[in-house]
Amino acid sequence: xxxxxxxxxxxxxxxxxxxxxxxxxxxxxxxxxxxxxxxxxxxxxxxxxxxxxxxxxxxxxxxxxxxxxxxxxxxxxxxxxxxxxxxxxxxxxxxxxxxxxxxxxxxxx
Amino acid sequence: xxxxxxxxxxxxxxxxxxxxxxxxxxxxxxxxxxxxxxxxxxxxxxxxxxxxxxxxxxxxxxxxxxxxxxxxxxxxxxxxxxxxxxxxxxxxxxxxxxxxxxxxxxxxxxx
Numbered sequence: 001x002x003x004x005x006x007x008x009x010x011x012x013x014x015x016x017x018x019x020x021x022x023x024x025x026x027x028x029x030x031x032x033x034x035x036x037x038x039x040x041x042x043x044x045x046x047x048x049x050x051x052x053x054x055x056x057x058x059x060x061x062x063x064x065x066x067x068x069x070x071x072x073x074x075x076x077x078x079x080x081x082x083x084x085x086x087x088x089x090x091x092x093x094x095x096x097x098x099x100x101x102x103x104x105x106x107x108x109x
Numbered sequence: 110x111x112x113x114x115x116x117x118x119x120x121x122x123x124x125x126x127x128x129x130x131x132x133x134x135x136x137x138x139x140x141x142x143x144x145x146x147x148x149x150x151x152x153x154x155x156x157x158x159x160x161x162x163x164x165x166x167x168x169x170x171x172x173x174x175x176x177x178x179x180x181x182x183x184x185x186x187x188x189x190x191x192x193x194x195x196x197x198x199x200x201x202x203x204x205x206x207x208x209x210x211x212x213x214x215x216x217x218x219x220x
């Protein structure tokens with residue numbers, strides 16, 4: 001059974017810092033991995049989708065990497081801003097999507 | 110191109126009642142999935158529908174059931190509601206290329 005773990009559970013940083021969120025999974029036979037952002041009480045906004053054949057994806061200040069062999073993914077956020085404050089979730093897809101519990105990020109002005 | 114929309118946004122039901130939640134898929138997506146998210150946790154997979162057939166199910170009892178319609182919209186039905194069913198219910202549609210795109214969710218409170 002696929003298990004997805006996200007570390008840290010919570011993170012607080014001053015504005016402008018670069019930061020890394022981690023995601024690990026136990027079954028490497030995945031179709032893809034997806035990073036989401038969730039604001040309190042809201043739905044999930046897709047940030048980056050990495051297909052199993054890819055190593056990384058970039059969108060603006062966000063970069064996500066995937067290492068299937070080690071069961072790890074990282075989400076790198078450059079020059080963080082207060083508007084980046086949210087919960088970040090990673091999900092792996094091998095027939096159904098399994099989510100981590102998320103990392104709650106606070107960026108202080 | 111319209112995104113995934115869910116209705117209603119909030120709902121309060123009494124224990125033992127039945128509830129139906131609705132989801133309109135993003136245009137061109139023929140796969141829809143439903144998730145339950147308890148407070149402070151990641152979403153848990155309930156089931157998935159592809160071309161009107163159930164195509165996978167998570168660890169949820171049979172009182173959680175669903176439908177997908179020819180226009181790829183979907184319903185989640187929950188019978189005999191329990192207090193622990195209180196959660197945010199999320200619908201996601203998926204294109205053939207993979208990935209999932211979520212609606213804003215329905216907040217269900219069972220009292």
